[in-house]
Amino acid sequence: MPQTDLTIAGVGGQGSILAGVILGSAAVTYDHKYATQTQAYSSELRGGFAATWVIISDEPIEFPRVTHPDILVAQAQDSITRFVDVLKPDGILIVDDDMVREIPDKIKRIFKVPATSIARNQMKAPVTANMVMLGALCQVTAVVSRQALESAIVQAVPKGKDRLNLEAFNWGFEKVQAP
């Protein structure tokens, strides 16, 4: 794929933006591709909307905005409300099954992973839900290599927390499924 446009969205505190930063960093630093990452968030510390847009390409990226993503990663129902209408007709939707209840019928390519309950119950660390989503994304698409993503995670998370985050990533990689 010469260029892939992604949106990762959730509510503040879920780590959607960090997931986008890690994805871009993996593409540029370890897969030696080009990436542009932008973001928007409301002024609340937690609970407001948060989204990041990532473009990954084999060539330098000209237009840096994502208008119609190929992939939407939704960590909250609010993310569906805001972004599902601009997803490309054949686009891929990856959702946190614990947080997203309703998906419009027109979306055909849906992948689900219970990221919040995995982070809470298996990892005992709710903050790792974004890593579970990255693992799911990695399984579903080949936009960035697994090795690159794992290296970028280790680089991005606090020292001593890399095993925890990589494990959460692996849960997402293993547990994601098409319904």
Next chain:
Amino acid sequence: MQDKRNRVLTGTHFEMGNWACTEGAIAAGCTFAAGYPITPASEVANHLAARLPRVGGTFLQSEDEISAVCAAIGASWAGCKAMTVTSGPGISLMQENIGFAVATETPLVIVDVQRLGPSTGVPSVGLAGDIVQVARGSHGDYQIIALCPESPQEMFDLTVQAFNLAETYRVPVFLMADGFIGHMREQIVIPPEGELAIKQRKIPAGSTSPLERRDFQDVDVAPMPVFGRGLQAHVTSSCHDEHGMRNLSDPAVMHQYVMRPIEKIRKHRDEFVQVQADHPEAKTALVSYGTVSRSARAAARLARRQGLDVGTLRLLTCWPFPDKEIRRLAAKVDNLLVVENNTGQLYPYIKAEAAHACRVAFLGPQTLGQIHDPEFILSHIKEMIA
């Protein structure tokens, strides 16, 4: 003393434009920065505060933007490469002292990570709303230099250039970034230190009395005395003669006081005014600057794919205004579409240079603050050509 270690972070990075700006400043030799936090520029101040002390520099968080620009002016006269960083509301507060910096020919870099205004507006949304205010916002006649980056990489490259120009021409130089690229992460390549061309200001030697010196204000940029190095100097923002001494009675001195700082920039403009043309032979050209140039280039590419003859011209320098470059373009094209992420700030200037020779129109974005969708530009190109 400046610690050379870790001054230039050579390598490939995936970081924000605001990070790149900071690293550009440090690579250029910045040793003093002052600022007051403001979205979307705060990351520059934060990162400067973390980095400058580690390379022998100083960061001052001031009580407001007026104090910040004044501290940077003072530091520049003390021999530092100095900067301040803010967004539009901060520039509004700084205007009086930007004039002071111009009148005293103070080398200074002012980073403006623009946001949607007027007034407090929207802190986190980028909009190129300060383009005219940085050139004309302070009272009186004067000439500054302003550069328009389109990417995090250029927030590094053009920050280095901004320092070089400030030191070479003794003038405030503005970096006109915006919230979109300030907060955008992309690949940033920082070259080895030896490959960066870094300019230093000229400092006068020998005689120290301000009355003996003849070089204070010179059309070819006078050497700058630096406080604390045994050179005496008189510095006033009031009208002054070539010795720097106040003179409010001689009309010839008044004329020179205004004209020389303008002429020193205009006379040398060919040495630094930069534009970038893509498909320069095309009969329709999109003229833009800053972040939105990327939309323009993408639109021109889409148009060419559909068989339309469309090129682009990007203004990396917006002040001094690239008048010659616009005239040269206007002489070659039939249609010129000005694409800006505002309501048309440079459009009147571009039209004034081009309208005698070709058709000129303006296109703002569908939604202010969201740079143009290339398809949207393309539809307007088609209308213009039809």
